[in-house]
Amino acid sequence: MTAATDLAVGTVHEVVVVDDLTRTQIVQYAGVSGDFNPLHSDEVYATQVAGNPTVMAHGMLVMGLAGKALTDYFGDGRLTQFGGRFKASAWPGDTLTARLTITAVHPGEGSDPPSADVDVEVVNADGVAVFGGTASAQLDPPA
Template identity: 35%
Template sequence: MNALDLTVGSTLPPLHTGPITRHRVAMYAHGSGDLNPIHVDPDFARDKAHLPDVIVHGMYSMGVLSRLLTQWAGAGSVRSIETRFAAMLPVKASLHCDGVIEAVEATDGGSLVTVKLTATQGDGTAVATGSAQVFVAAAQ
């Protein structure tokens, strides 16, 4: 990526993942230490939380949005990221992540790019929205 190629309104290459399995959610739960039963116990999710099944962690969605950014601009490029969780992501759903360049600010050695982020499930429901600041080095 080269700072001269950055244009406000341009889209990042989308990232699609899924379907997200119960096994993947359980692995994420153990890795993150978030063992809330709505994520790992189908009986609890149904009987106590009145959900059809376990749900995917909101931070899982944020992690996929972060991967969208690093696949586009490289490891270590994300300076900040803010996310609002808009809806629950059910297990077995697919996740579609998109980014749009909102602003580009020239800095020493490159550009600081503001990216609007959206994560939607397969039916188009937004599960997370946000923005990020990403540093893109100038072409050498």
């Protein structure tokens, strides 16, 4: 869990959320989400119909990996807001890194706990952003 005294505006936390994204992970996500769009699972469709180099990962899989980075950093049950946009495709073989940048730290007032606002970005090994968004999380009060 993260305390308000541990953070400052500009603090950056980076973590690899997947190293060598596999087709198995993409298919497992399709099974869990129920999203069986052939862009994610059918090589022939992805390449010959859609014109992609191969199947692509679900955007929500990438967002879920970013969410895990957030909850690992702030603690379970601490997120109060999380949203974003899909910026580029993630492909099998990609290594994806989540970059969390603190944009504001709120000390909390009255019964409101301290909190932080965060810019969230997931980039591939080439530094291309595949997801970008924002989040807010509750923090532990200062000791």
